[in-house]
Amino acid sequence: TKTYKIAVIPGDGIGKEVVPEGIRVLEAVGAKFDIAFQWDEKDWSCERWQATGRMMPEDALEGIRGHDGIFLGAVGWPTVPDHVSLWGLLIPIRREFRQYVNLRPVRLFEGVRSPLADRAPGDIDFMIVRENNEGEYSEMGGRLNKGTPDEVVIQENIFTRKGVDRVLRYAFDLAQSRPKKHLTSATKSNGIIHTMPFWDECFAAMAKDYPDIRTDQFHIDILTAHFVQHPDWFDVVVGSNLFGDILSDLGPAVTGTIGIAPSANLNPEREFPSMFEPVHGSAPDIAGQGIANPIGQIWSGAMMLDHLGHPEAARAIVAAIERLLAEKGPRTRDMGGTADTVAVGKALADLI
Amino acid sequence: TKTYKIAVIPGDGIGKEVVPEGIRVLEAVGAKFDIAFQWDEKDWSCERWQATGRMMPEDALEGIRGHDGIFLGAVGWPTVPDHVSLWGLLIPIRREFRQYVNLRPVRLFEGVRSPLADRAPGDIDFMIVRENNEGEYSEMGGRLNKGTPDEVVIQENIFTRKGVDRVLRYAFDLAQSRPKKHLTSATKSNGIIHTMPFWDECFAAMAKDYPDIRTDQFHIDILTAHFVQHPDWFDVVVGSNLFGDILSDLGPAVTGTIGIAPSANLNPEREFPSMFEPVHGSAPDIAGQGIANPIGQIWSGAMMLDHLGHPEAARAIVAAIERLLAEKGPRTRDMGGTADTVAVGKALADLI
Ligand SMILES: CC(C)[C@H](C(=O)O)[C@@H](O)C(=O)O
Numbered sequence: 001t002k003t004y005k006i007a008v009i010p011g012d013g014i015g016k017e018v019v020p021e022g023i024r025v026l027e028a029v030g031a032k033f034d035i036a037f038q039w040d041e042k043d044w045s046c047e048r049w050q051a052t053g054r055m056m057p058e059d060a061l062e063g064i065r066g067h068d069g070i071f072l073g074a075v076g077w078p079t080v081p082d083h084v085s086l087w088g089l090l091i092p093i094r095r096e097f098r099q100y101v102n103l104r105p106v107r108l109f110e111g112v113r114s115p116l117a118d119r120a121p122g123d124i125d126f127m128i129v130r131e132n133n134e135g136e137y138s139e140m141g142g143r144l145n146k147g148t149p150d151e152v153v154i155q156e157n158i159f160t161r162k163g164v165d166r167v168l169r170y171a172f173d174l175a176q177s178r179p180k181k182h183l184t185s186a187t188k189s190n191g192i193i194h195t196m197p198f199w200d201e202c203f204a205a206m207a208k209d210y211p212d213i214r215t216d217q218f219h220i221d222i223l224t225a226h227f228v229q230h231p232d233w234f235d236v237v238v239g240s241n242l243f244g245d246i247l248s249d250l251g252p253a254v255t256g257t258i259g260i261a262p263s264a265n266l267n268p269e270r271e272f273p274s275m276f277e278p279v280h281g282s283a284p285d286i287a288g289q290g291i292a293n294p295i296g297q298i299w300s301g302a303m304m305l306d307h308l309g310h311p312e313a314a315r316a317i318v319a320a321i322e323r324l325l326a327e328k329g330p331r332t333r334d335m336g337g338t339a340d341t342v343a344v345g346k347a348l349a350d351l352i
Numbered sequence: 353t354k355t356y357k358i359a360v361i362p363g364d365g366i367g368k369e370v371v372p373e374g375i376r377v378l379e380a381v382g383a384k385f386d387i388a389f390q391w392d393e394k395d396w397s398c399e400r401w402q403a404t405g406r407m408m409p410e411d412a413l414e415g416i417r418g419h420d421g422i423f424l425g426a427v428g429w430p431t432v433p434d435h436v437s438l439w440g441l442l443i444p445i446r447r448e449f450r451q452y453v454n455l456r457p458v459r460l461f462e463g464v465r466s467p468l469a470d471r472a473p474g475d476i477d478f479m480i481v482r483e484n485n486e487g488e489y490s491e492m493g494g495r496l497n498k499g500t501p502d503e504v505v506i507q508e509n510i511f512t513r514k515g516v517d518r519v520l521r522y523a524f525d526l527a528q529s530r531p532k533k534h535l536t537s538a539t540k541s542n543g544i545i546h547t548m549p550f551w552d553e554c555f556a557a558m559a560k561d562y563p564d565i566r567t568d569q570f571h572i573d574i575l576t577a578h579f580v581q582h583p584d585w586f587d588v589v590v591g592s593n594l595f596g597d598i599l600s601d602l603g604p605a606v607t608g609t610i611g612i613a614p615s616a617n618l619n620p621e622r623e624f625p626s627m628f629e630p631v632h633g634s635a636p637d638i639a640g641q642g643i644a645n646p647i648g649q650i651w652s653g654a655m656m657l658d659h660l661g662h663p664e665a666a667r668a669i670v671a672a673i674e675r676l677l678a679e680k681g682p683r684t685r686d687m688g689g690t691a692d693t694v695a696v697g698k699a700l701a702d703l704i
Pocket residue numbers: 190191221438442597631
């Protein structure tokens with residue numbers, strides 16, 4: 001039996017409710033596929049910030065640097081400014097551990113109500129590859145004449161050749177591993193005149209290395225329109241930190257799966273642990289009621305298994321999710337059911 | 353009879369095909385409402401750039417500074433880099449003439465096929481107010497070690513108190529003039545740590561001046577999801593230059609009207625001419641065939657009339673569009689019909 005040491009960060013709100021279900025299902029699939037986990041639970045959260053003034057201890061990342069993975073619930077709470085909680089926990093982990101790929105699947109499942117008319121399961125099945133370490137999210141910039149009528153605020157977007165190339169490389173390789181071999185780049189080089197034409201140049205240059213991949217690119221504005229009108233066009237979509245962020249909420253919305261969408265923050269070189277978290281947040285409006293949908297967390301667990309080298313175990317989880325949804329198994333309120341969080345977690349564990 | 357002097361810039365591609373239809377309908381409504389136009393046509397375009405190296409003459413804006421309005425088709429052509437054509441024509445006009453509000457309606461019309469299931473005309477009817485002069489679109493920034501593996505590229509987003517407050521003021525006033533009195537702000541203050549928290553502060557401060565307006569705000573990622581899942585939630589939505597750009601393509605996509613969406617680039621103080629243009633671009637794939645949908649251009653003409661102080665004439669155009677769509681009048685291919693551009697323009701002129 002191989003044993004993996006996983007840092008578990010339930011975080012805030014419903015994160016604390018869905019993470020145990022993720023663990024339940026991972027334990028179930030582990031028992032079947034002979035995989036063991038050592039869960040190293042951390043209380044890093046807004047609660048901790050309120051008690052100590054820090055989202056996580058100063059040496060937090062040192063302590064998990066050698067772990068095999070990080071299993072995160074959600075971060076953020078109304079009483080803490082969002083930029084404080086996120087830049088105090090989520091974003092430092094993504095950066096310190098060079099998780100420069102944020103991978104997010106978009107799929108229309110059987111048994112899930114999509115807001116779109118006339119789309120059938122199978123029509124929509126693509127991957128979003130989001131740059132996760134630089135770009136529009138940066139500490140650089142600041143505020144001049146703060147609080148006065150003359151205030152000027154600057155935010156610097158920083159793109160590097162190394163940073164862009166490595167995420168594009170990942171996206172091209174991923175596209176190459178898929179039957180359709182089609183890669184779409186999100187840009188805005190007509191409006192944003194320094195970074196986006198640069199992004200396009202990097203994309204065009206790398207495309208030459210992959211003559212078998214069909215490439216195209218769209219400005220982010222019309223690309224969001226295509227996600228709604230032609231979601232069947234896409235196979236792999238690559239975008240900057242901000243554009244990828246937007247597209248990876250929009251994609252799941254289009255497929256009616258925002259509550260179940262997973263994500264993987266990957267360090268493809270495996271020098272550092274990667275992090276797995278649902279796309280949804282801490283959902284203060286329903287936190288504490290035990291009604292949150294655990295599927296995003298559970299599916300994130302499948303992505304973790306995949307990354308750890310257990311694709312069959314990962315597929316077993318996804319297959320259980322497919323069956324639960326298609327066969328009208330228990331589902332939470334956001335998906336039109338009445339089941340609670342634990343019931344859905346147990347049902348999925350049972351299906352495995 | 354009041355006569356308005358209007359600069360006409362057909363621009364590129366289908367811009368040259370739809371602008372004449374816009375003029376046809378404006379002439380028809382002018383005849384009825386006793387409004388006359390003096391059309392001052394300009395050849396500013398990518399063609400001009402290829403011939404002269406400039407999208408427009410050096411003194412171009414001087415020559416139209418005193419005009420009553422600008423009626424623009426579309427700018428951009430595949431043989432000219434987008435950032436060259438747009439920053440050589442469209443964006444300088446928006447800025448030089450302080451058109452700091454970009455106003456774009458989102459409406460689900462009777463007779464239009466929306467990609468959404470279960471939405472009826474009347475369910476979706478809101479306005480997007482986009483900041484149009486600063487923010488993410490800026491000349492500031494540049495490229496270090498250009499073309500080398502060590503390249504670093506910076507794009508500076510610049511927000512000013514004056515720039516943010518004036519567009520928010522417009523949005524609050526607009527919300528106040530509407531029955532629902534509801535204003536939504538697009539933000540991303542959890543990821544973008546200098547400019548977006550500042551934007552939120554300006555929004556919160558101004559909300560105090562409008563106690564009768566219901567306000568809310570969403571991060572741009574989940575806001576795009578809400579556009580798809582809950583488009584009925586919105587009344588007026590205000591966003592930065594980039595966020596407004598994205599939302600104002602997504603909104604029309606959700607209502608199936610991307611080919612007919614109009615926009616107004618407004619200088620609310622009327623110190624300078626405002627500019628009216630469809631949301632769609634020059635569409636090189638169908639240009640020259642006479643099959644482009646002219647409704648976006650024609651509706652933009654209605655927004656121009658509104659701005660010039662002729663709300664009834666404006667309403668007559670919108671009413672004609674409503675009738676044409678609801679009564680299955682001639683429509684272009686993008687809307688499932690077989691009519692050409694001129695036929696739709698003539699049908700609308702006849703309806704007036
Ligand atoms: C062409 C482009 C620069 C422009 C913009 O982003 O402003 C367009 O998308 C628009 O929305 O008017």
